[in-house]
Amino acid sequence: MSRVYNFSAGPAVLPEEVLKAAAEEMLDYQGSGMSVMEMSHRSKVYDGIIKTAEQDLRDLMKIPDNYKVLFLQGGASQQFAMIPMNLMKNKVADYIVTGQWAKKAWQEASKYGKANKIASSEDKTFSYIPDCSDLPISDDADYVYICENNTIYGTKYKELPNTKGKTLVADVSSCFLSEPVDVEKYGVIYGGVQKNIGPAGVVIVIIREDLITEDVLEGTPTMLQYKTHADADSLYNTPPAYGIYICGKVFQWLKKMGGLEAMKKHNEEKAKILYDFLDGSKLFKGTVVPKDRSLMNVPFITGDAELDAKFVKEAEAAGFVNLKGHRSVGGMRASIYNAMPKEGVEKLVDFMKKFEEENA
Numbered sequence: 001m002s003r004v005y006n007f008s009a010g011p012a013v014l015p016e017e018v019l020k021a022a023a024e025e026m027l028d029y030q031g032s033g034m035s036v037m038e039m040s041h042r043s044k045v046y047d048g049i050i051k052t053a054e055q056d057l058r059d060l061m062k063i064p065d066n067y068k069v070l071f072l073q074g075g076a077s078q079q080f081a082m083i084p085m086n087l088m089k090n091k092v093a094d095y096i097v098t099g100q101w102a103k104k105a106w107q108e109a110s111k112y113g114k115a116n117k118i119a120s121s122e123d124k125t126f127s128y129i130p131d132c133s134d135l136p137i138s139d140d141a142d143y144v145y146i147c148e149n150n151t152i153y154g155t156k157y158k159e160l161p162n163t164k165g166k167t168l169v170a171d172v173s174s175c176f177l178s179e180p181v182d183v184e185k186y187g188v189i190y191g192g193v194q195k196n197i198g199p200a201g202v203v204i205v206i207i208r209e210d211l212i213t214e215d216v217l218e219g220t221p222t223m224l225q226y227k228t229h230a231d232a233d234s235l236y237n238t239p240p241a242y243g244i245y246i247c248g249k250v251f252q253w254l255k256k257m258g259g260l261e262a263m264k265k266h267n268e269e270k271a272k273i274l275y276d277f278l279d280g281s282k283l284f285k286g287t288v289v290p291k292d293r294s295l296m297n298v299p300f301i302t303g304d305a306e307l308d309a310k311f312v313k314e315a316e317a318a319g320f321v322n323l324k325g326h327r328s329v330g331g332m333r334a335s336i337y338n339a340m341p342k343e344g345v346e347k348l349v350d351f352m353k354k355f356e357e358e359n360a
Ligand SMILES: *Cc1c(COP(=O)(O)O)cnc(C)c1O
Pocket: 010, 074, 075, 076, 077, 078, 101, 147, 149, 150, 151, 171, 172, 173, 174, 192, 195
């Protein structure tokens, strides 16, 4: 067996310890005589798994009691529709467009009501976060929407927008559990788990209880109503049971690692190694305005598409995989999520130094 350093943006690297534990429990989960994949989601043993996972997430994020935690399906993309269908009471919402995912969410919301694009960074290929201190928030906006960490472009809000009292909704798919958050500043926090938490197929929605109502857009399917899942503690129908089990294991791993403060420190150290190298390099350069740099996704270029391709190819041969940038931007991107060890980043930088010398 040999494992590579996987810099994929998602699905992405998971803690080796978690994968090993899951392998050990594959045939017989804690004396149940079966795999978690094979058990009823209504069984007592599975109830223990999902309840423990929720409690561990609540502990990690210090989620207040007036917020529900939902484990849903359909990926982050399904939330692009669920959010307007459930929250657009006035049929108005304000969107800040800082990348492809925010843009898709904005376009989807436009199907259900008036979705205003109140700020954007598209003018400079989404390489920065716009000033959000005094935006033209609509008086009747049901919510203000952001994508907090832009996976493709490598930007992150270092300060949340001033929503002027409106409910903040945030897609945190690629920065979920990477640092502490103040949940009370949000109405909804959601993310697909395949970036930083677990296997694709699970999306976690943390939603303030007063936002969960029966007053949804006419025709909203039962399965797309938050109330359906909140009332049933995420067990309205068969949940993505195995995926939730792995998420639970990652939550336990995060607790063991010292929680989100410790993760933030670990992530800052890792990102600094890479950004410091990029800032001093003659060959490589980062593409994001320094103050808006993500700790999770680090895009960089040489400025020469052929050299970029050569780098990606040679890196792969050396065991550093999935470094190719998103097809919409080109270049390279190293995603260095929670489970990427510091050693992986150090070795990548050593490899980049060597490549720089050889291609000077
Ligand atoms: C990956 C990603 C998505 C899309 O996730 P799916 O689960 O594939 O729908 C949405 N938003 C962000 C920020 C992402 O990184």
